[in-house]
Amino acid sequence: MLKIALEPQGGFSFENCQRNASLERALPGLRVPHARKTGTTIAGLVFRDGVILGADTRATNDSVVADKNCEKIHFIAPKIYCCGAGVAADAEMTTRMVASNIELHELSTGREPRVATVTRMLRQTLFRYHGHVGASLVVGGVDVTGPQLYSVHPHGSYSRLLFTALGSGQDAALAVLEDRFHPNMTLEAAQGLLVEAITAGILGDLGSGGSVDACVITETGAKLLRTLSSPTKPIERPSQYRFAPGTTAVLSKTVVPLPLELVEETVQTMEVE
Numbered sequence: 001m002l003k004i005a006l007e008p009q010g011g012f013s014f015e016n017c018q019r020n021a022s023l024e025r026a027l028p029g030l031r032v033p034h035a036r037k038t039g040t041t042i043a044g045l046v047f048r049d050g051v052i053l054g055a056d057t058r059a060t061n062d063s064v065v066a067d068k069n070c071e072k073i074h075f076i077a078p079k080i081y082c083c084g085a086g087v088a089a090d091a092e093m094t095t096r097m098v099a100s101n102i103e104l105h106e107l108s109t110g111r112e113p114r115v116a117t118v119t120r121m122l123r124q125t126l127f128r129y130h131g132h133v134g135a136s137l138v139v140g141g142v143d144v145t146g147p148q149l150y151s152v153h154p155h156g157s158y159s160r161l162l163f164t165a166l167g168s169g170q171d172a173a174l175a176v177l178e179d180r181f182h183p184n185m186t187l188e189a190a191q192g193l194l195v196e197a198i199t200a201g202i203l204g205d206l207g208s209g210g211s212v213d214a215c216v217i218t219e220t221g222a223k224l225l226r227t228l229s230s231p232t233k234p235i236e237r238p239s240q241y242r243f244a245p246g247t248t249a250v251l252s253k254t255v256v257p258l259p260l261e262l263v264e265e266t267v268q269t270m271e272v273e
Helices: 015-026 088-109 115-128 170-180 187-206
Strands: 041-047 049-055 057-061 064-067 073-077 081-088 135-144 145-154 158-160 163-167 212-218 223-229
Touching: 041 081, 041 135, 041 145, 041 170, 041 187, 049 081, 049 135, 049 145, 049 187, 064 212, 073 088, 073 135, 073 158, 073 212, 081 088, 081 115, 081 163, 081 212, 088 115, 088 135, 115 135, 115 145, 115 158, 135 163, 135 212, 145 163, 163 187, 170 187, 187 212, 187 223
Parallel strands: none
Antiparallel strands: 041 049, 041 163, 049 212, 057 064, 073 081, 081 135, 135 145, 145 158, 212 223
């Protein structure tokens, strides 16, 4: 009796990636599935009293808009949140696992988690899979050392910055942030700048769209702001396009009868008390 060569284990599995690489070497000219381009605009910046994160709400499947109101700002800890770009499932499950481990770490140590600890867990998880987990993350929060902002890339590299943006709309968002950001901004100024940066990504990238979500994190806690701004509003048609019958000429007409046969007909009476 045949035995299973590899016992099923928990976590991510990339056996198909190894199989595709072997098939490419054995069969020249074979076309294997490749990663699709994903669309998102996420950004974050440090202001006077904390950190503010922002993201758009469009989720795409190739060239199809799968969700117009997707939530891309994920909870990690009461004062630590994370924005995810790339593959939605990878970003969602990666942040969920890290949030669970951070809660266990907090219960074990009896201390509030630090943003550097969350970043270390995320980049170690991503580096372990060598980029096959397609999650680009912007981590922001406030801990005992003050407000901190990190960007974590799918291969495990990271940077600590005062402002950052990731996703397919990052070029337009970074252009706005680099032009108008300055240290020690007020909450109102930082919120306005973040909305302009995400809006620039939405208007300049077809993979980004919907509305702007934001999360303001300070020493007192975090506040998630859904639909902070809606730069792309539906266009209302000025008039109705109704044409009279016969406006377009019918060149040919064919009627094909469908032979149908009634096989069985059953009538059930419903009992009424």
